[in-house]
Amino acid sequence: MSTDTSDIHARRLMAVRARAHDLGVDHVVVYSGEDMSYLTGERMDSHERLTALVVPVADGEPLLVLPALELTAATRRAAERVGATIHPWADGTDAVALVAGTVSGRIAVSTALPALHLVPLQDGVDGGVVLASEVIDHVRAVKTPPEVEELAEAARRIDSVHARMGEFLCVGHSEARVGELITAAIEQEGLSHAEFVIVGSGPNGADPHHGVSDRVVLEGDIVVVDIGGPLASGYHSDCTRTYSMGEPRTEVAEAYAVLEEAQRLAREAVRPGVAIGEVDAAARDHLAAAGLGELFIHRTGHGIGLGLHEPPFVAPGADTVLEEGMTFSVEPGIYRAGRWGARLEDIVVVAADGRRDLNTGERGLRVL
Template sequence: MTTESADLYPVTRLADAQRATAAAGLGALLLTPGPDLRYVTGYDALPLERLTCLVLPAEGDAFLVVPRLELPAAEHSPASRLGVEFVPWDETDDPYAAIGARLGGVSRVGLADRMWAMQSLRFRDALPGAEQVLAGTVLRGLRMRKSPAEVAALREAGAAIDAVHAQVPEFLRAGRTEREVGRDIAEAIVAAGHATVDFVIVGSGPNGASPHHELSDRVIQPGEPVVVDIGGQMPSGYCSDSTRVYCVGEPPADFVKYYDVLQRAQEAACRAVRPGVACEAIDAAAREVIAEEGYGEYFIHRTGHGIGLETHEEPYIVAGNAEPMAPGFAFSVEPGIYLPGAHGARIEDILVCTEEGGERVNHRPRELVIV
């Protein structure tokens, strides 16, 4: 166990989650492999059809149910520091029934947000009198406010993806396909220190008008803008996500016009970040600049999303979310303008709310890069 891991996944998280469970009126949390389990225990368990589940009662001792063949991995994970009982089960056992018997007559349970449907239905049979709710409603307040160690992990992730964007001009040139460029970028993401590549978007020309464009065999043409949105997960478990726009040669005049608008919108949203400001106000700060210049209908998504152990998590920077910013909130600011059939652009940085305002963890230039 490294000091870094101990800081990222402190033993106090278990008690914090248990108090939140009790405060929410739940009898227990049932956390299967995924970000909720990793957040509470540090255990990055394999998502298998065989049940692995942390059972965290509102009162009493937590226990971790694991398939016997996964017991060594669990024992070598950060979960071993928590003092929880490890309960291995064999191939002919019914772990759902065993959990139901130990929990008894709980009336409400929180299921991990990423729990498989087959598992939630098995728990419904094992706990027939228990209402099922999302564990995220309990854990959101903990997960949204990043600790200093989590912020440091996000800074590391930001620096790693910035290093990849610094290489993108080497990969982009007319005559190459989006897929060829994307393959080079994916290799660079791993080389920069990421454990996994989560996504690589290379949207050239009209494909740049599709925010979540998949890599294709389209050949990049001279004079085309290219949207490059990339991210991955670091060994720490924390994620990167950053978008920059490039142009292969001289850009179209109409593109240059609205790219300037987009830069001003992204800057306005970043400046709006400070404690107490509603998430929707940050969205509005970007949207107002774009709308005033006549491009409002072409900004078709929210301004941002939270980030941490998941690329997309709370808080969401979107109209209707009145959640006030608080120190430790980490999220993207990524307004975009998309002209169907022509081209598009998006500028994305990850920010952390501090006592003073918003700290960017991405530092690559936001100006259009001409290659």
């Protein structure tokens, strides 16, 4: 990203502090992983050894607590970006007690903090421990213009892979072979790696999280292809298209037309001030009216950024109010168990006057 990273991370820390203050939180404990990467620019996975950024909400410098063996140039850069003091600890030290001794009042912790650390932390503080969902997740959910442009570039590159699908998805290829070719194309298009590849042919398309198998693609199959990968910056892509190996049966073509319209209606519902559950309802209600509601078996979408799946979630009844900059997938699907499935997924961002579609590739049922 072109903006100065120190400014980016300082602003993010300021936003987390402001949000925490509004919610009556005194300290925020940020765990290694996506939350840490968002605030510091470094992921710093530490496995069973505790790595945490302790952020006092009112006064004082953040404290980066990490295993001494993880004290590297990268972790020093991370600390510098947020003005944190580093406290390395050696094996044999009770790192959770160390963190507990530096906090007071109401503590908000990253949702990814494992029970291994959370339970003793709860026992070691007096002010109560709450999840930081309403603090960090909310800040992460509202993307800045540079973040949106990173996501737009990731979307453009994954659209380019779908545009080339005729090179990979062929009758006679196994799903696994198609997946190998797609993986290579994702890297050729400049994404850092294939985060996931789903090639669900025929009855496998009725499993939303199928993956790939040794099943050979047959003439007449409907094939769900859901793929994504991040840019080097860590911002993800995620896009699903459905393909027909030859002209589709009438039943499939008619059902897919309903699905395509349901997805369009859901995208059209995206605008500031709308409860995100209304986006889900727009797709779900249209499918139900066509008698396909029971075949839509998952939520309509998920947020995307440094995490592939992150808040906000586009689910029935969800009451998150959309704000400019929130970015998420819109991906209704229909699944006829044992026969075929279809899904259509685009990433959209809430704009001041409605929405922006980050994926712009062909949405119809493409015949190969």
